[in-house]
Amino acid sequence: MTAPLRLAIAGLGTVGGGVLRLLQSRHSEFKERAGRDIVCVLASARDKRKKRNVDLAGIPWADDMETIIRSDAELVVELIGGEDGAARQLVEGALASGKHVVTANKALLAHRGAMLAALAEEKNVTLRFEAAAAGGIPIVGTLRESLIAYDINAVRGILNGTCNYILTQMEATGRPFAEILADAQKLGFAEADPTLDISGGDTAHKLALLASLAFGIKPDLANIPIQGISHIAPQDIAFAREFSRRIKLLGVARRVGDAIDQRVEPAMVRLGTPLADVDGAFNAVVAHAGQAGPFFFEGGGAGEAPTTSAVIADIIDIARGNVFPAFGRPAHALRAARPAPAELIKSPFYLRFDVLDVPGVVAEIASHLAQSAISIESMLQRGRAPGEPVSIVMLTHECSHAAVAGALQVIAASDRVLGPPCMIPMEAG
């Protein structure tokens, strides 16, 4: 039998602790699958003395990243997080010194994935990140190794459990975003600082990785327009229901000619399609795999067990000796993505305007839309007391994102329009 795989782990939070515990408790099971022992030869975390639910007896402690980088570990498991700092130092240093790396660090990879993939290849080691997108759903491996016979047309996903939980709760209770978020924080479903989640930033990190795997492009965070969910009002969710839709924060990447459109934004998905049924903190991905058709994957996207499951799978595959390029193709073959021009990004849109209930306001909005060649499919107006603000909802026929955004800018400048208009694309299908 092959010699044991020597593993170092950095970061002993929920996931790191979970990984180490499983490596201990399921040692013989994993040994059978890997064909060799997996031994933890070095552990590290910010605070050595913190009480943890894991047995660290007998595992040497590393006080800094250099110690891990210079150690005789063959594989470094980085679960520190953050696009810079210790995590970056460790991953770069470990790869440069010829160590395999398993990481759940979507921020680091979304920013520096192509460079790190090239470094890994140069050193003939492997960089794995199944846990970095959609948690326990094996979508990284699926895009990298399974759905490769045909060109992928599009990948669409619910990639942030916190946002999906908040939207699900807003719908269930009719209560506004801020209240649901505050509750979610109290219950531990949202971080104390939820900015990265609710801004769509976390979804964008994950989308950049999935798009790279699906289309053979470099992760390209800079070219992903990002919209979060904090502007979604209970009435938008209620209106969506009237159109047999639900609002989901989606990361979408798709071919548009020979360019790739990538974007993170709330979208109205049709009831009865798989993404519409994804509730609570679950994640899900639809991959349109050319002639092989659409595939749908759903499961736990965060938290200890799903994330640990993904990290363990990467570790065991490395123990088996399976080394290949991080994004499924040689790093030099990854193209720089050409972003699709906004004029070519088309869909029907849901538009909501909060306006003063005075004569002529609908005509004013409609005429601005008409000037941008945006044609209206239907309109809804909810009456309030005369003189008070009312919400006007318009559904457009298919038109370009650029045209709508341009028209809304003009409309928002009207002193009869209160606050920025809300614009949500209606997903096809």
Added chain:
Amino acid sequence: MTAPLRLAIAGLGTVGGGVLRLLQSRHSEFKERAGRDIVCVLASARDKRKKRNVDLAGIPWADDMETIIRSDAELVVELIGGEDGAARQLVEGALASGKHVVTANKALLAHRGAMLAALAEEKNVTLRFEAAAAGGIPIVGTLRESLIAYDINAVRGILNGTCNYILTQMEATGRPFAEILADAQKLGFAEADPTLDISGGDTAHKLALLASLAFGIKPDLANIPIQGISHIAPQDIAFAREFSRRIKLLGVARRVGDAIDQRVEPAMVRLGTPLADVDGAFNAVVAHAGQAGPFFFEGGGAGEAPTTSAVIADIIDIARGNVFPAFGRPAHALRAARPAPAELIKSPFYLRFDVLDVPGVVAEIASHLAQSAISIESMLQRGRAPGEPVSIVMLTHECSHAAVAGALQVIAASDRVLGPPCMIPMEAG
């Protein structure tokens, strides 16, 4: 760059032809992913002269399996099918002579998987079969390599597109099984001889493979009770709707204590759960992955593109040099499954009795059920003309499969009960 991978392909039907065409048309794409050329050095099919939509020029032809087995191919792709005959000869011979094998042959593997896995290991080659279960859905790789951190509790799947198409059409039209089947055959959605599909046999082959991967047991077709869909009547489907359920042919494998229950049978799944929404010829699998929770996978389960997609993924992974045991663990570690005793297989049941509308018949049925300690949750009777047969539907509380089957045997013997009673488990969740 590594030398080209020399591949031989046997069977040039829909899938074999599709694989060969893609290996030609996407040659450089696959070379980039595999890190080496993949060249077809030998092809074979029953009828050499048959017109095919694939370019065979320059590919040497093998007239028999021995020629392939004795060739210098490193990888044999078996797409002949059938549990015996040429397919078996080729797979056994190829492995024995140290060649990797990729196959979509669920029948062969369900019958002889453990032996073939052992043979592959002995020769240090790999035996791959992603296309043998659920077509394009990468469920074989997912169970073998991804969802391995925790013990899997259960795997449940819609694994036969023909059956799911027929049940979907029966529901949409209200027409009986035989008519829908005849139409499906005319439209090419069902085989000329559909026995293996509608009997549940094909589902059982696939289930045996998924259960082996999920639970580390030898594929164990002999211990899978199999029920098909030909006894399902339009009224069963209509009744299911009244209970917010749909009838699906499921393959189910689950832990029951330290035994494994495996069975293929129509089941009533609850509307709003993922399996209920799987329509037409799609396949889907739910894997209950211990603490990591349930995962759901849906996609094309048959036909050229989804099956070709799975075969290509296996070929490229072998070209990359990734060799490991067929069922994810060494063949010697696969346990013989201990079937779960029927007394321990519990669920609520839907029961339908077609009876003569005479006084006392309900009392007679109810008393037989009571004698087997089966308690009734609710009852429905649809009136017809007096003296004509009527359908009585009963939903039971949770009880054992064995108890219900026993009671139904007694009830069926009554001369007031017409035809065999229909018994369908109600899936939890």
